[in-house]
Amino acid sequence: MLHTLAEPLLAVRGLTRRFGSLVAVSEVSLDLLAGECHAVIGPNGAGKSTLMGMIAGEIVPDAGTVLLGGEDIGRLSVAARARRGVGRTFQITELCSEFSVRQNVLLAVQTRFASPFHFLRRADRLSRLAAHVDAALVAAGLIDRAEHPAAILSHGEQRQLELAVVLACRPRVLLLDEPAAGLGLSETEELANRLAALKGRIAMLLVEHDMDTVFRLADRITVLAEGRVIASGSAEDIRADRAVREAYLGEMVDA
Amino acid sequence: MAEAAAPAPRVRPDGILALGGVCLLAVAPPVLEALQADYLLPTLTRMLAYGLAAAALDLVLGYGGLVSFGHSAFLGTGAYVAAALLHHANRGTPVVAWPFVVSGTSEALIILPAAAAVAGILAILIGAISLRTRGVHFIMITLAFAQMVYFLVLAVPEYGGTDGLMLPGPWRVGGFPVQSDAPRYWFAFVLVLLFMLVAQRAIQARYGLALRGARQNERRLLALGYPVFAIRLLAFTLSGACTGVAGALLADVAMFVSPDLLSWQRSGELIIMVVLGGQGTLIGPLIGAFVLLALEEELSAVTEHWMLVLGPILLLCVLLFRRGIWGMVSRAAYSG
Numbered sequence: 201m202l203h204t205l206a207e208p209l210l211a212v213r214g215l216t217r218r219f220g221s222l223v224a225v226s227e228v229s230l231d232l233l234a235g236e237c238h239a240v241i242g243p244n245g246a247g248k249s250t251l252m253g254m255i256a257g258e259i260v261p262d263a264g265t266v267l268l269g270g271e272d273i274g275r276l277s278v279a280a281r282a283r284r285g286v287g288r289t290f291q292i293t294e295l296c297s298e299f300s301v302r303q304n305v306l307l308a309v310q311t312r313f314a315s316p317f318h319f320l321r322r323a324d325r326l327s328r329l330a331a332h333v334d335a336a337l338v339a340a341g342l343i344d345r346a347e348h349p350a351a352i353l354s355h356g357e358q359r360q361l362e363l364a365v366v367l368a369c370r371p372r373v374l375l376l377d378e379p380a381a382g383l384g385l386s387e388t389e390e391l392a393n394r395l396a397a398l399k400g401r402i403a404m405l406l407v408e409h410d411m412d413t414v415f416r417l418a419d420r421i422t423v424l425a426e427g428r429v430i431a432s433g434s435a436e437d438i439r440a441d442r443a444v445r446e447a448y449l450g451e452m453v454d455a
Numbered sequence: 456m457a458e459a460a461a462p463a464p465r466v467r468p469d470g471i472l473a474l475g476g477v478c479l480l481a482v483a484p485p486v487l488e489a490l491q492a493d494y495l496l497p498t499l500t501r502m503l504a505y506g507l508a509a510a511a512l513d514l515v516l517g518y519g520g521l522v523s524f525g526h527s528a529f530l531g532t533g534a535y536v537a538a539a540l541l542h543h544a545n546r547g548t549p550v551v552a553w554p555f556v557v558s559g560t561s562e563a564l565i566i567l568p569a570a571a572a573v574a575g576i577l578a579i580l581i582g583a584i585s586l587r588t589r590g591v592h593f594i595m596i597t598l599a600f601a602q603m604v605y606f607l608v609l610a611v612p613e614y615g616g617t618d619g620l621m622l623p624g625p626w627r628v629g630g631f632p633v634q635s636d637a638p639r640y641w642f643a644f645v646l647v648l649l650f651m652l653v654a655q656r657a658i659q660a661r662y663g664l665a666l667r668g669a670r671q672n673e674r675r676l677l678a679l680g681y682p683v684f685a686i687r688l689l690a691f692t693l694s695g696a697c698t699g700v701a702g703a704l705l706a707d708v709a710m711f712v713s714p715d716l717l718s719w720q721r722s723g724e725l726i727i728m729v730v731l732g733g734q735g736t737l738i739g740p741l742i743g744a745f746v747l748l749a750l751e752e753e754l755s756a757v758t759e760h761w762m763l764v765l766g767p768i769l770l771l772c773v774l775l776f777r778r779g780i781w782g783m784v785s786r787a788a789y790s791g
């Protein structure tokens with residue numbers, strides 16, 4: 201296959217996680233090439249979020265590991281993986297809700313420049329950071345909302361802000377857990393446009409239920425069911441795969 | 456609740472209020488003297504010292520979201536460090552004889568850093584363990600550590616056990632003995648002001664942004680790569696060190712230290728000061744300290760059962776002023 205020729209940016213190797221007797225994720229392996237969008241689909245409870253959690257370092261796997269740029273990051277903490285370039289949006293938006301939109305982005309931007317252990321100069325007055333914050337807010341279409349607390353934003357705006365926050369860290373790998381969840385039609389379309397613009401620049405691992413978005417963005421698709429990979433291949437292959445259609449796609453189209 | 460500032464004018468009304476308060480405190484000694492009420496000055500100094508401790512606790516509680524129920528350990532440690540250094544200086548005996556000799560001193564410019572250092576090291580140790588827990592567990596484990604320190608100090612007969620220890624005399628600042636109440640007040644005032652200015656800066660700097668962010672959403676901060684544990688441990692340590700300084704000030708103004716300073720009641724009072732004054736405002740806890748100590752003083756003069764009266768008053772205050780006294784005042788200043 202083609203992707204074995206290039207060194208994967210992110211390599212997941214045999215990740216397994218049990219919750220009691222339930223095997224939530226079972227020996228899942230997959231590759232993510234630089235600039236590629238790799239979608240992970242599967243019905244609810246298939247283990248997609250658990251897989252994302254293990255890649256990000258939040259959930260400790262029972263077996264298997266994760267390589268980033270060839271380095272084994274499987275034993276690193278969440279923060280250490282993030283500092284190496286793993287960015288993540290959550291299935292349920294995670295923001296600092298009392299902070300303003302601007303402060304949320306500032307918090308992300310400042311991670312790129314130095315350690316947080318600076319005490320004397322006001323963070324919001326650092327012009328070097330402010331320029332990046334403004335640019336990120338404009339790009340996210342949130343500049344008009346910059347001074348509002350994140351908590352009062354609409355659901356769609358909060359999702360948009362979370363993506364902007366993660367991108368402001370300039371991650372090498374972007375883990376997106378159902379970014380379109382709860383979005384309306386036009387918002388989903390807008391999100392897909394934004395993600396499409398990122399393709400080729402940032403490697404994305406995309407968990408998503410919206411099949412239009414998936415087929416529009418994904419170069420490759422891996423299908424999970426009950427914690428196992430039941431199919432993996434190019435978007436065309438998966439679309440054509442009968443077993444997948446029966447097990448999953450048909451069910452989604454009807455839903 | 457929201458930390459996001461509304462598009463603010465450059466001079467904010469609550470800033471003017473705070474400045475007014477500072478001016479008032481600055482002229483307190485001559486004013487009290489003119490009113491022939493200078494017997495109140497030591498009480499004010501005591502309030503400043505407690506205010507410093509409460510504001511230091513606010514770094515952890517208000518900004519860090521970590522309810523430490525063990526800050527009396529740092530308050531008492533600072534007080535005992537000051538007392539021990541003065542005590543041994545007076546006797547001409549070393550504080551520590553082995554493995555290296557530490558002799559006593561009556562110089563405040565050595566005593567205060569020493570109090571901060573010892574309380575700070577204690578805070579690192581307590582924090583390193585406590586900060587691995589959350590919520591109620593954090594409250595209980597900090598309380599447990601403070602109780603341990605309490606009994607540890609009780610067990611040192613040299614420092615008076617339950618009876619406490621009289622200080623042999625006042626300390627010197629830069630070689631000058633601080634004999635009267637006014638200079639002692641000024642000294643505390645300057646320290647509190649300095650703390651307020653530096654802490655205010657720090658919470659708006661990159662560090663403060665991270666500390667406050669971690670309170671709101673630890674998961675997000677970790678996912679952004681922030682070393683949340685180290686950020687909190689530093690806040691806890693600095694808070695403990697500054698509370699130690701407050702303890703040393705208390706020892707000097709009272710000329711006496713007792714294990715009472717290490718008791719869990721003191722930890723509770725500090726929390727009440729923070730919540731009453733308005734957590735996450737720095738200045739609120741200072742106000743909370745003044746109000747709580749004034750209430751205690753007044754009520755205890757009226758009735759023996761002052762605690763029974765104080766309880767409901769505090770409860771009412773907290774229920775009426777959800778955001779504390781300063782939260783209400785600064786909000787009224789905005790809309791008014």
Ligand SMILES: Nc1ncnc2c1ncn2[C@@H]1O[C@H](COP(=O)(O)OP(=O)(O)O)[C@@H](O)[C@H]1O
Pocket residue numbers: 219222224242243244245246247248249250251
């Ligand atoms: N912390 C947990 N404890 C117990 N079971 C869990 C936990 N997290 C997930 N599970 C279970 O693991 C399975 C996979 O969950 P999840 O990864 O969230 O699925 P998906 O994201 O694909 O919907 C589900 O059956 C879920 O109930």
Ligand SMILES: [Mg+2]
Pocket residue numbers: 248249250291
């Ligand atoms: Mg999920």
